Amino acid sequence: QQQVKQSPQSLIVQKGGISIINCAYENTAFDYFPWYQQFPGKGPALLIAIRPDVSEKKEGRFTISFNKSAKQFSLHIMDSQPGDSATYFCAAKVGFQKLVFGTGTRLLVSP
Amino acid sequence: NAGVTQTPKFQVLKTGQSMTLQCAQDMNHNSMYWYRQDPGMGLRLIYYSASEGTTDKGEVPNGYNVSRLNKREFSLRLESAAPSQTSVYFCASSPWTSGETDTQYFGPGTRLTVL
Numbered sequence: 001q002q003q004v005k006q007s008p009q010s011l012i013v014q015k016g017g018i019s020i021i022n023c024a025y026e027n028t029a030f031d032y033f034p035w036y037q038q039f040p041g042k043g044p045a046l047l048i049a050i051r052p053d054v055s056e057k058k059e060g061r062f063t064i065s066f067n068k069s070a071k072q073f074s075l076h077i078m079d080s081q082p083g084d085s086a087t088y089f090c091a092a093k094v095g096f097q098k099l100v101f102g103t104g105t106r107l108l109v110s111p
Numbered sequence: 112n113a114g115v116t117q118t119p120k121f122q123v124l125k126t127g128q129s130m131t132l133q134c135a136q137d138m139n140h141n142s143m144y145w146y147r148q149d150p151g152m153g154l155r156l157i158y159y160s161a162s163e164g165t166t167d168k169g170e171v172p173n174g175y176n177v178s179r180l181n182k183r184e185f186s187l188r189l190e191s192a193a194p195s196q197t198s199v200y201f202c203a204s205s206p207w208t209s210g211e212t213d214t215q216y217f218g219p220g221t222r223l224t225v226l
Contacts, residue, residue: 009151032213043115043201043217044154089153093213097142097161097205098169101154 004092006102013109019077021105023090026071032093035064035075036101039086047088048075080109113137115218117202123224124192132187132221134202142205143185144169144215145177147198154201160185192225199223 005024013019023033034049050057050064050073057064063076077084090102118133136143145157146169156169160179174196176188185204189196199222203215 006153034214036217041219043203043219045217046214049213098156098159099215100156103151103153 004090004100004102006090006105008105009103010106011108013077013080013107015080015082015109015111017080017109019075019080019084019107019109021075021088021090021107022072023074023102024070024072025092027092027094028071030092030094030100033064033066033073034091034093034099035062036089036091037086038089038104044089077107080107082109082111085109115202115204115216117200117218117221119221120219121222123226124189125226126193128192129188129190130192130223131189132200132202132223133184134186134218135184136202136204136216137183138204138206138216139182140204140206140216141182143179144203144205145175145185145187146201146203147171147196148201148220149198157187157200192223194225197223197225 007022035047036044037047038044048059048062050066061078066073085108088105091099115136141162144159146154148154155171158177160166163182166177178186199220201220202218205215
């Protein structure tokens with residue numbers, strides 16, 4: 001119940017295309033859903049986050065879509081660029097102060 | 112602001128050796144965390160400290176100990192290293208007072224190999 005399932009494991013998108021990464025969860029007590037971006041050799045950094053009272057949040061080319069009834073949320077990267085090539089992790093906050101992470105998606109945007 | 116700093120960046124140990132991974136943050140954050148990252152496993156929480164003076168187990172605490180030395184520093188100790196502890200270790204901190212301050216800020220990581 002504490003898991004967050006993430007797919008796909010890897011993704012190749014052409015420059016200018018849309019990248020979509022999906023996550024699913026079981027625990028309805030989760031109340032905060034962030035996405036982290038990690039470049040090789042670096043620590044993860046917060047990209048965008050959403051709370052379950054909102055169905056969509058957009059920041060520039062990055063959008064989170066949240067479906068509370070299906071217990072799913074997804075990251076959409078519009079007009080994908082080679083600089084977006086990184087590993088993306090979804091996560092969910094459980095209880096006080098703790099995050100549970102998905103297994104990660106390695107995105108490659110081809111020029 | 113250096114953010115979250117970790118030392119060392121790389122370390123090679125032999126089975127049975129001990130070592131301490133150091134972490135410090137200069138953002139005056141209340142909460143600090145230790146994660147390990149393994150291929151295909153994502154980030155798994157080892158231990159966390161909600162505030163100075165408190166520590167709690169995460170998902171994978173076996174084989175590790177922690178010390179919250181003060182508000183800035185949170186160390187992770189491997190008493191008797193095993194090959195299964197080969198991983199990349201990340202320290203993170205968070206203000207975690209309420210609302211939008213749920214963000215965790217990560218350090219650059221320590222790549223540990225146990226032979």
